[in-house]
Amino acid sequence: MADEKRLLSEEDVHYILRNSFLVEEEMRQWYDNFQVDCPDGRLDKPRLIEMYRKFYKKGSPEEFCDLLFRVLDRDGNGTVEFMEFLLALGVMTSSDPNERLKWAFRLFDINQNGFIEQSEMVSVVSALYEMLGRHLSIDGEEEGEEDMASAVENAFSRMDINQDGQISQDEFIEICKKVPRLARALKLDR
Incomplete structure (x- = not known):
């Protein structure tokens, strides 16, 4: 039935x-x-x-939901x-930050090759900000597209520890744990 x-x-x-x-x-x-x-x-x-x-x-969640759905399905x-x-x-919702960050890594790894490229990070962060309906920096100030792109480029550069142009899961977890402000900027913290 x-x-x-x-x-x-x-x-x-x-x-x-x-x-x-x-x-x-x-x-x-x-x-x-x-x-x-x-x-x-x-x-x-x-x-x-x-x-x-x-x-x-206030925002548009379509792009983020496309990314999220890929991970959920x-x-x-x-x-x-x-x-x-x-x-x-x-x-x-786990209290284990490693588990949450592994899941977040899968969200950012759009092409599922085991690494995050800068373009993938830009796509996910843009989708998050579009869903929120605003462009805000960590400090709560309005942030334009160029500012966001620059912030993502900076975050990517910090996470790419070995500077090979891609972020491994280990690099991603290590930096997010060491630099909580960076995780907040990427909307990865609770």
């Missing part, structure tokens, strides 16, 4: 609890909410954009099932 509420199996519950940082009560609440928003158990990109528009009314089937959604949520 299409409108019958889908249930989590015990195997699903145990898998999520083992592979996320959520407790069972939180996980079940997220499941109930997911079922309300996505009764068929699948989140597609247009629905994700619609959800983000509710939170970011781990099996590449064009929809995000609850397990994919909740495992990503568990990592994004």
Whole structure:
């Protein structure tokens, strides 16, 4: 039956609890909410954009949602099932900064080659600022496109420890942990 509420199996519950940082009560609440928003158990990109528009009314979340959807849809089937959604949520809300930064690295690594190129960093940061509906610097001052590009270039240069023109996951994590202000600028902190 299409409108019958889908249930989590015990195997699903145990898998999520083992592979996320959520407790069972939180996980079940997220499941109930997911079922309300996505009764068929699948989140597609247009629905994700619609959800983000509710939170970011002054901005345009389309570009960011494209990037986010790629990371959420781990099996590449064009929809995000609850397990994919909740495992990503568990990592994004983890108290372990390494796990959050690994997830963020996947968001920035658009071409999925295991490295972040400067153009990828510009794309993600631009999408974040576009979603927020403003261009603000770390200090809260208005920032133009040139300022943002310059700030991203500076951030990229600092993260590219071995100066090979790309940022590895290890470089990314190391610098984000050493320079919290940089992580804030890239919207990677909590």
